[in-house]
Amino acid sequence: MNDKVTDAEADAELNELIELARKRFAGPINFLLSAPKLEFLPSPDVPEIAFAGRSNVGKSSLLNAITGRHGLARTSVTPGRTQELNVFEVGEPVSFRLIDMPGYGFAEAPKDVVRQWKHLVFDYLRGRVVLRRVLVLIDSRHGIKPVDREIMGLLDKAAMSFVVVLTKADKIKPSALAGLMEATLIASRAHPAAYPQVFATSSEKGLGIPELRAAILAAATL
Ligand code: GDP
Numbered sequence: 194m195n196d197k198v199t200d201a202e203a204d205a206e207l208n209e210l211i212e213l214a215r216k217r218f219a220g221p222i223n224f225l226l227s228a229p230k231l232e233f234l235p236s237p238d239v240p241e242i243a244f245a246g247r248s249n250v251g252k253s254s255l256l257n258a259i260t261g262r263h264g265l266a267r268t269s270v271t272p273g274r275t276q277e278l279n280v281f282e283v284g285e286p287v288s289f290r291l292i293d294m295p296g297y298g299f300a301e302a303p304k305d306v307v308r309q310w311k312h313l314v315f316d317y318l319r320g321r322v323v324l325r326r327v328l329v330l331i332d333s334r335h336g337i338k339p340v341d342r343e344i345m346g347l348l349d350k351a352a353m354s355f356v357v358v359l360t361k362a363d364k365i366k367p368s369a370l371a372g373l374m375e376a377t378l379i380a381s382r383a384h385p386a387a388y389p390q391v392f393a394t395s396s397e398k399g400l401g402i403p404e405l406r407a408a409i410l411a412a413a414t415l
Contacts, residue, residue, distance in 0.1 A: 207407065214406035221285040222260045227277040231316050235280065237323040240289045240413045243278075245314075245344060246330030248296035251360035251396055255330065256281070256293055258396035259406055266293055276309055278317060289413035292317075292324075298340040314344075318351040326388070326412040327355040328405075333362045333373060333393070337380050349386045356388040356412075357381045358405060363395040 228234045246252045253266035265281065279293035294317070295310055302310075318327070327348060331337055337345075337357075348355045357377055362370055374391050381387040392408065394401035 207404075210407040210411060211403045214410040215403060217283065217288075217410055218260055218406050220283075222262065222265065222291075223282050223285075224265065225280040225282050225290070227279050229277050230313065231320065234278065234317075234321075235290075237321060239287050239323065240325045241292050241321065241323050242289065242325055242409050242413050243292040243294050243317075243327045244330065245294045245327055245355075246296060246360070247298035247332070247338070247340060250296065250330045250332050252293065252296060252330055254396035255358070255360055255394060255405075256291065258394075258399065258402050259409070260291075276306065276313065278313065283413075289325075291409075294327075297344060298338070315347060315351070318347060318353050324353065326409075327353055328358045328409075329355050330358050330360050331377065333359045333365045333370070336373065337377065345381070345384045345387065349384050351386075353386055354388055355384075355386055356408070357391050359391065359393045361395060361397075362393040362400050363398045 225235060226233065244252050244256060256266035257263050260281070266279065276295050278295070281291040281293070283289050283291060294314060297310060297314075318324070329341065329345060329348070331341060345355065359373065359377060365373065370393055374393055378389070378391045381391065382389065390408075392401050392405050394405055396402070
């Protein structure tokens, strides 16, 4: 009986947070700048939440779905061109920032592009004091790949808390989704910096978007 009350309370709390996040993300969100180097970033005066993932994982689509703005993040830009941290500000006055990190894992990228990427990303992950959490995006059809493990390893090394977010969940059978979430959770448990939760999302169908918004708001402001 007591457990039930607790569950109901937890549900009510989550629903409240989801509604709060919906309102917050329906308010002003502005693109601030693209930073090719850390010194171009704004002063670290509000919390930041960063989005990371392989090229084509659906990162731009997810950012657009979360913010409810179709043109906010540019989808599928030429790989290798996006060696920048794109900064978006939520709220006026700004309460937190969303950082769109350059996609990784592009097969034919020249070595110096990859080096430049590692430099920028590692410096950012290690040195940005206001960075609260990184969302590591994984394509539901492909699961965690070696290159994803590499970035998770980087996050472990930087002691930077991250959470795995499955994208394009509409592309796999609903019956396979629970198993994929469980397997992904188990895999992420091998990483000390991983937050013990996995989100399944579809930017196309809106699946999991309200819950992810709530998690972002909680990580940024609570
Ligand atoms: P990015 O390179 O990580 O920014 O990926 P994009 O957001 O540009 O998406 C890459 C491709 O995946 C595009 O063709 C999108 O239309 C598609 N895509 C992204 N999100 C979803 C989704 O939730 N469901 C489906 N079915 N396709 C998606």
